[in-house]
Amino acid sequence: MNLADSSTLRVAMITRGYQLVDDEKDADLIVLNTCSVRQKAEDRIRGRLGEIHSLKKRKPHVKIAVVGCMAQRLGNELIDQVPYVDYVLGTDRLFALPDVLEGNENTSSVMTAFGHENIDSIKPIRENEHSAFVTISRGCNNYCSYCIVPYVRGRERSHSREHIVEAVHRMNDEGVVEITLLGQNVNSYRYKQTDFPCLLQSIVRETDIRRIRFMTSHPKDLSEKLVDVMANEPRIMPHIHLPLQSGSDAVLQRMGRAYTYSHYRHVIDYIRRKLDYVVITTDLMVGFPGETLEDFEKTLEAVRDIRYDSAFMFRYSVRPGTKAAGYDDDVPEDEKIRRLNKLIELQQNISYERNQREVGRVCECVVEGYSRRSQELARGRTEGNKTVLFRTDEMVLGSVAPVQITAADAFTLRGEIMEANRS
Ligand code: SF4
Numbered sequence: 001m002n003l004a005d006s007s008t009l010r011v012a013m014i015t016r017g018y019q020l021v022d023d024e025k026d027a028d029l030i031v032l033n034t035c036s037v038r039q040k041a042e043d044r045i046r047g048r049l050g051e052i053h054s055l056k057k058r059k060p061h062v063k064i065a066v067v068g069c070m071a072q073r074l075g076n077e078l079i080d081q082v083p084y085v086d087y088v089l090g091t092d093r094l095f096a097l098p099d100v101l102e103g104n105e106n107t108s109s110v111m112t113a114f115g116h117e118n119i120d121s122i123k124p125i126r127e128n129e130h131s132a133f134v135t136i137s138r139g140c141n142n143y144c145s146y147c148i149v150p151y152v153r154g155r156e157r158s159h160s161r162e163h164i165v166e167a168v169h170r171m172n173d174e175g176v177v178e179i180t181l182l183g184q185n186v187n188s189y190r191y192k193q194t195d196f197p198c199l200l201q202s203i204v205r206e207t208d209i210r211r212i213r214f215m216t217s218h219p220k221d222l223s224e225k226l227v228d229v230m231a232n233e234p235r236i237m238p239h240i241h242l243p244l245q246s247g248s249d250a251v252l253q254r255m256g257r258a259y260t261y262s263h264y265r266h267v268i269d270y271i272r273r274k275l276d277y278v279v280i281t282t283d284l285m286v287g288f289p290g291e292t293l294e295d296f297e298k299t300l301e302a303v304r305d306i307r308y309d310s311a312f313m314f315r316y317s318v319r320p321g322t323k324a325a326g327y328d329d330d331v332p333e334d335e336k337i338r339r340l341n342k343l344i345e346l347q348q349n350i351s352y353e354r355n356q357r358e359v360g361r362v363c364e365c366v367v368e369g370y371s372r373r374s375q376e377l378a379r380g381r382t383e384g385n386k387t388v389l390f391r392t393d394e395m396v397l398g399s400v401a402p403v404q405i406t407a408a409d410a411f412t413l414r415g416e417i418m419e420a421n422r423s
Helices: 002-015 040-056 068-074 076-081 094-101 147-155 161-174 196-206 224-232 248-254 263-273 293-306 333-356
Strands: 029-034 061-069 086-087 129-137 178-182 211-215 239-241 279-286 309-316 362-370 378-379 387-391 400-408 413-418
Touching: 002 061, 002 094, 002 129, 029 040, 029 068, 029 094, 040 061, 040 333, 061 068, 061 094, 068 076, 068 086, 068 147, 076 086, 094 413, 147 211, 161 178, 161 196, 161 248, 178 196, 178 362, 196 211, 196 224, 211 263, 224 263, 263 279, 263 293, 293 333, 309 333, 309 362, 333 400, 362 413, 387 400
Parallel strands: 029 061, 061 086, 129 178, 178 211, 239 279, 279 309, 387 413
Antiparallel strands: 362 378, 362 400, 378 387, 400 413
């Protein structure tokens, strides 16, 4: 979501006549779009602000804007704590940055109000890429006990069906091959009579976009109707990111997740029964307040049982202002690290085994660029959102290439392009 917001803001600034520079030493304005989801993310921003402060001491005319979740959470407090910050614009107000810089009416240097604008007035503008994000809703109503998002992104608001379809249409015309529909909980998208499966059907019916992805899904809201739509529409990519967080019902309840492990398992069974090929990924958290060894074992058991393709794994950290901040953070830090390492080791072994199943398959890959480590290899993304590396004589960004998978480790696939069938 932050990447999508940064991209929209960047292009909005360029449209208003501002220029991007490659090096912050050449900038007159430095914008930090921030994340508050974990303490570590905020600590890193404070570190970056310290670095930028040295620059500002040498060039006092340089302005610093902090936007997004941390700006929303702290507001004026951020200016008190870091007085050399010039602008603080929260999650609903960051797109006002050009107006703030120009001193336009109804703007000020600290703005954190929610819902001051019709969210459809924020045009999803893309850069010159072959894939793009389309934000379909903002905010979240779920208030999971550990999560700061509802407080910093506000109540859930859905963009109109027409607005989203029009945005996808325009991106397709501009050469985008793949769009990712974004929301904190895409499954609770609703605009008038349109729910999320209907929205997907509208995009398929009314646009020619080649590949459609979405994230993130909430297990309590992911419906059989959605899976049925995916099963019938090959342009919707077979990848579902479905955060489990914990395999223990007691922990899930304290997290306020509103599902049990058995409900979650039922959803997974339905997905795997209906979709011939699907990649399932998840988020997992260890060391939540009150997590016993038995609870943690249940998470390990769930991971062995479901066999995810990959997972984002974290140890719990307190977010002030959330319900869980009032719980006793009783799992010692070294025990959290031990549990996390054990979970990572288990998941990496499973990811390796899952990726071996890809060997021999022919995947349709969108070519995204060079391998991060070697200019001799191209990097593509499979239908299931896995990274694949392969040799090619001709690097055509955004082209769709059939690649036969020849080898795999836990993180990456390797393959050979079948050039004759490239498009
Ligand atoms: S669903 Fe829960 S974890 Fe996800 S953004 Fe909403 S409150 Fe946070």
